[in-house]
Amino acid sequence: MELAAGGYVVEGSDISSGMVAVARNSARDRGLDVRFHECSFQTADTIPGSFDVVLAMFAALGYLTHFADFELTLRNVAQKMAPGGIFIFDVWNGAAVLPQYSPHKVRHEADDKRKVERVSRTTLDEIAQQAVVKFEFRVEYADGTVKHFSENHHVRFYFPQEMVDLLTALGFEVLLRCPFMQPEKAVSKDDWNMTYVVRKMSDRPTAAHQSQ
Ligand SMILES: C[S@@+](CC[C@H](N)C(=O)[O-])C[C@H]1O[C@@H](n2cnc3c(N)ncnc32)[C@H](O)[C@@H]1O
Known part of the structure; x- marks a missing residue:
């Protein structure tokens, strides 16, 4: 939405209707012209067409817990990238997840319309590099109505160098690796979300290009 508001031509896609x-x-409420798939x-x-930037934010790729799906996704992304295009995504950083995760966490948020309580229970499979997070939500609206619902999130995490190696093996080069939304910083073992900016190796400028 922010990119569309900034004048970029944007399309969005999600598996979930x-x-x-x-x-x-959200796009309609903001008067933004965004096509969705x-x-x-x-x-x-x-998805028809090709894109200068492909963006998958908030650890969306982590929901691919089988390598075959990750590999197919990167192949599809490569196919949708315009020449010289970039792919930006973030994933959970195993170096931070292993020491920092809490098996039980309660979080409260409120605005003038509702109060939200979110209880999360997390189990880790350190060997398969996966987490299962079970969320239970209690939402209390200003008129006193209370709604309960739950969600299960099954997320794969990666180690910083492991992801570079996977990307390289799948034909991408890493232009930038940084903590989420902090492009000026290097990833450390304390950063839960790490962002990668990559392009296809075949799009790398050659010496011939550079001398032109
Ligand atoms: C943490 S949410 C991030 C949502 C969204 N990127 C945003 O900015 O609000 C992860 C999203 O990944 C989507 N997702 C999970 N598995 C997917 C898949 N195999 N293909 C496409 N989207 C998927 C979920 O439906 C969910 O909307």
């Missing part, structure tokens, strides 16, 4: 509906309503990463090659 509910999330796409939320995004569509209800598409998985694994079928993203069916």
Whole structure:
């Protein structure tokens, strides 16, 4: 939405029809012209056209817990990238997840419309590099109505160098690796979310290009 508001031509996609509906309503409310697709990463090659930037934020790639799906996704992304285009995504950093994760956490947020309590219970599989987070929400609205719902999130985490090696093996080069939303900093073992900015190796300028 921020990029569309800034004048960029933007399209959005999610596997979840509910999330796409939320995004569509948000774009409409803000008067933004954004085209949406209800598409998985694994079928993203069916989205027409190509893009200068492909962006997958908030650890969305972490939801691909099987390597075959990750590999297919990167192949689809490469296919959708315009020449010289970049792919920006973030994933959980295992070096931070292992020491920092809490098996039980309670968080409260409130605004003038509602109070939200979120209880999370997390189990880690350190060997498979995966976390299962079970969220239970209690939302109390200003008129006194209370709603309960729960969500299960199954997320793969990666180690910083492991991701560089995977990207390289799949034909990408890393232009930048940084903590989420902090491009001026280097990733450390304390940063839970790490962002990668990558491009296809085949798009790397050659010596011939540079001398032109
Ligand atoms: C943590 S949310 C981030 C949401 C969104 N990127 C945003 O900025 O609000 C992760 C998102 O990944 C989506 N997702 C999970 N598995 C997916 C898949 N295989 N293909 C496409 N989207 C997927 C979920 O539906 C969810 O909307």
